[in-house]
Amino acid sequence: MMPFEFKQDDVLPQVIHVIPKKFEDPRGWFAETYRADVFAEAGIAGPFVQDNHSRSADAGTIRGLHFQAPPYAQGKLVRCVKGRILDVAVDVRRSSPNFGRAMSVELCADSGAQLFIPRGFAHGFCTLEDDTEVVYKTDAYYAPSHDYGIAHDDPAIAIDWPVPPHARILSDKDRALPSLADYLKLESIHEEER
Ligand SMILES: Cc1cn([C@H]2C[C@H](O)[C@@H](COP(=O)(O)OP(=O)(O)O[C@H]3O[C@H](C)C(=O)[C@H](O)[C@H]3O)O2)c(=O)[nH]c1=O
Numbered sequence: 001m002m003p004f005e006f007k008q009d010d011v012l013p014q015v016i017h018v019i020p021k022k023f024e025d026p027r028g029w030f031a032e033t034y035r036a037d038v039f040a041e042a043g044i045a046g047p048f049v050q051d052n053h054s055r056s057a058d059a060g061t062i063r064g065l066h067f068q069a070p071p072y073a074q075g076k077l078v079r080c081v082k083g084r085i086l087d088v089a090v091d092v093r094r095s096s097p098n099f100g101r102a103m104s105v106e107l108c109a110d111s112g113a114q115l116f117i118p119r120g121f122a123h124g125f126c127t128l129e130d131d132t133e134v135v136y137k138t139d140a141y142y143a144p145s146h147d148y149g150i151a152h153d154d155p156a157i158a159i160d161w162p163v164p165p166h167a168r169i170l171s172d173k174d175r176a177l178p179s180l181a182d183y184l185k186l187e188s189i190h191e192e193e194r
Pocket of ligand 1: 006054063065067076124142171
């Protein structure tokens with residue numbers, strides 16, 4: 001019995017859904033959450049070098065949309081370990097036919113489902129319950145100098161967040177993030193300066 005099921009996303013095929021098998025018994029359940037060999041066979045090669053863990057106190061908290069610019073781009077293997085989130089990935093690779101397209105999926109602690117978001121994609125999520133915790137592996141270290149983001153409510157991406165604008169909780173940093181179009185202008189300025 002394979003301990004994991006892997007499925008390419010229908011909208012962004014480089015994003016991979018991971019469904020671990022739960023072995024239930026009268027005590028509760030057990031599940032493997034990561035295996036380098038079968039994950040590599042499914043295209044989630046790693047190696048992962050950093051684990052992150054965030055807790056959000058209130059439902060309606062939106063973190064993102066974040067990504068690190070090359071050469072510090074990060075692939076992320078995301079799992080909700082308490083509560084529920086709507087997890088979102090956006091293709092921000094200039095040359096991609098899916099540039100600017102978004103996908104979303106609900107992840108919750110009960111299902112243990114994971115999402116792999118490759119390098120070149122922005123990541124964000126909205127919590128659907130109070131006291132929600134998310135853990136994720138990254139395949140590159142945190143690099144604050146290359147830590148960028150785009151506005152969660154960029155109309156050109158049109159993510160259908162499950163919380164009305166007035167009820168969303170964001171960091172000041174995330175509220176000030178540029179649109180994808182404005183980020184690209186900034187990026188070309190940075191490239192000229194190099
Ligand atoms: C990401 C990161 C942050 N930090 C420090 C920097 C700040 O002082 C503090 C909070 O960082 P930030 O506001 O960027 O955290 P989130 O808003 O949860 O951002 C994360 O959540 C979205 C959904 C992501 O996909 C990214 O992995 C990440 O950007 O932790 C670190 O020390 N190391 C790190 O790897």
